Amino acid sequence: MNIEVICTGDEVLTGKIVNTNFSYISQKLDDFGLSLTWETTVGDDRDSLLLAFQLAGQRADAVIVNGGLGPTVDDLSQEIAAKAAGVELALNEHWLATMEAYFAKRARVMPPNNKKQAMLPVGAEILDNPVGTACGFAVNIGKARFFFTPGVPRELRRMLEDQIIPRLLAKAGQQTAVFLKRFHSYGIGESHADTLLAGVEALAPDGSVKLGFRAHYPQLETKLTARGVDINDIRRKLAPVEAEVRKRFGNFILAEDDQTLESVVLSELEKLKGTLTIVESFTGGQITGRLAHLPGAEKILRRGIVARDLTEICNAVSLLNEPDGITREAAEAVARAAQKQTGTTHALAVLIDLDEGADRIEFAGTVCLAIATADDVAVRRSRIVGGRDWVRLGAVEMGLDCLRRYLQRLPVVERIDFEKVE
């Protein structure tokens, strides 16, 4: 099945907005085994919109149009959809009532120009939008089924997942249910992961589970797309594959599905009624920043300290005997001092000794990190290569992941693919 996407709007065409709606749509379809063949972006211009709709209607079986459903004069999608489909626009009483209820619920009166959002091509199928006033709809243009979606990301996402993907799967003749299982890991490269997981798909019958990866350094996402007659059937088929992935990846799995490394760290601390101090250097506040904005972090993350100079770090944590350079022992002493000073249950110190010289792909840094509690400490040392930004990104991830391992009582030291063996 040929599926195309048409993105509309001057803000996207002029580059004022980076088109993340498109990458979202494409990835989400891919999660369900659907793929795109073509994408077109045009501005808020009648002639361009009409031509884009006509061309896509000649090529594709299904087209997702994003944007242009708002209440203002430059929102043209309904008007041009009607023209391309060869029908009139008419007021949809059902959607008008839905919008009036939407405003009433928020104790507001509907502005008159919102009425425009209930003008739909005659015969259009409504695609519900429970989180906004833009009405999604579907019509036929040429040989394709067109699905019109709002430009607001939150509204688009809800409509795509609830309304459009089920229709596309039905149209593709896949009357079966689809489920996506995701594992997040740190420390295993994509090609290594591919080798490690060789053969796991065969543990499910009839090719019902497909394996895929999405690498975004330093994390890797491993995806299992599973099909079945219903969710119970899928879970039964998926179970042996899931178990095998967990077994082969072992301690490297840091989160699953919608969890993140930082949300896992926070929830492990929450379970222990723990509190945390973070001391960081070259990472410049990025470790603290990954946790600080999460709901609930205000009770757990007590203090973050950023300093580059070792003397300054020691001053900040009241460590009287300054260590001689950045070493395992230095990280341990800083973490212990930070824990003692702040009285938190845990302290994480991530110190980085950068090599000398200009930034380049061979540029490296030595990470020395420690996690301290009142009566214990764990230490990790690692060389990360790949330029200053790469070292910084790697150190942020390693710091958080070692803390996750410590909290989950897993070994903090375990060789990863991204470190240089000395």
Add this chain to the structure above:
Amino acid sequence: MNIEVICTGDEVLTGKIVNTNFSYISQKLDDFGLSLTWETTVGDDRDSLLLAFQLAGQRADAVIVNGGLGPTVDDLSQEIAAKAAGVELALNEHWLATMEAYFAKRARVMPPNNKKQAMLPVGAEILDNPVGTACGFAVNIGKARFFFTPGVPRELRRMLEDQIIPRLLAKAGQQTAVFLKRFHSYGIGESHADTLLAGVEALAPDGSVKLGFRAHYPQLETKLTARGVDINDIRRKLAPVEAEVRKRFGNFILAEDDQTLESVVLSELEKLKGTLTIVESFTGGQITGRLAHLPGAEKILRRGIVARDLTEICNAVSLLNEPDGITREAAEAVARAAQKQTGTTHALAVLIDLDEGADRIEFAGTVCLAIATADDVAVRRSRIVGGRDWVRLGAVEMGLDCLRRYLQRLPVVERIDFEKVE
């Protein structure tokens, strides 16, 4: 003149890569008064590429194609360009020599598959790439001039600016030079700025200077696109407009051209041989993070402290008398204590008192910030509305901008458009 862009590659079409090359191209053309009418994305697929080239060749006067010039088998741009232009591919000896020299300079031998990058459509005009091995080129397809560019952002940018934009301007009949002057401000909304600057374009003769804006909250970029016979002519025409913009925006201009707020803060501190301590709360390390990664920051930014709880903040800066809530006085006391404790020349404290309740568009927070030196202090209080993320973004910017104002001996307190008057 109709200009289109065609983006190629499975990684872009599948959404694995967000298409920032496109928004870059579009914005850069806009900076020179050129605008796009259409964008197409297709994958590494011969039929789709050929059709995309043919359709754009029918509609446009100029087309920029991005990607597909690499050495691997899925890089198809040269092959399909030749087919669409109706010519053969032939080895370009000049580019082969250029590539061999490129590798020799790096003490490496050219891998055999790179030779593919020197296969160009017969009659193609070469577009130089001084920073990579992909050869840019131009050919005619249909009624359009096609410019083929590499997918690597750094290579694309150099080629677009040095090679393609001058050719597009010439093609558009603009044989004149173009110069872009940019001002960055914080605290003036786009429509307010538009009103404030009414009439400034008329200070230059013959419409040679055009005014434009690009808003990215909380900053606003004001652009003056100037044309003339040469750069001296442009500078002469631009001077009165530039001066008037500076006069009307006054203290709100925080940086110009490639400067950023954080680079200005750092260079002002450098001039004073100053050092800095930052204390932040709800902003979770983002103020520290804006400065920490900049070259030279390691000598100036001595310490960053992040804590949410006022008691914790006071402990971290050794402030014995804890203030009664987040007030101007509290910010002053914290900044003074931080400066005293660390011995830096300057300390910035940005405290935030969030309203109660769920996150929503009306959600607000009170920012109390202070800048302290050994013998002086400046204080600013403000209410920011717009949801939790908006408050956080606004507070980061206000903290850095007040510090910039203080260092430049400008008033720290000056009403901005983004605060709620009580």
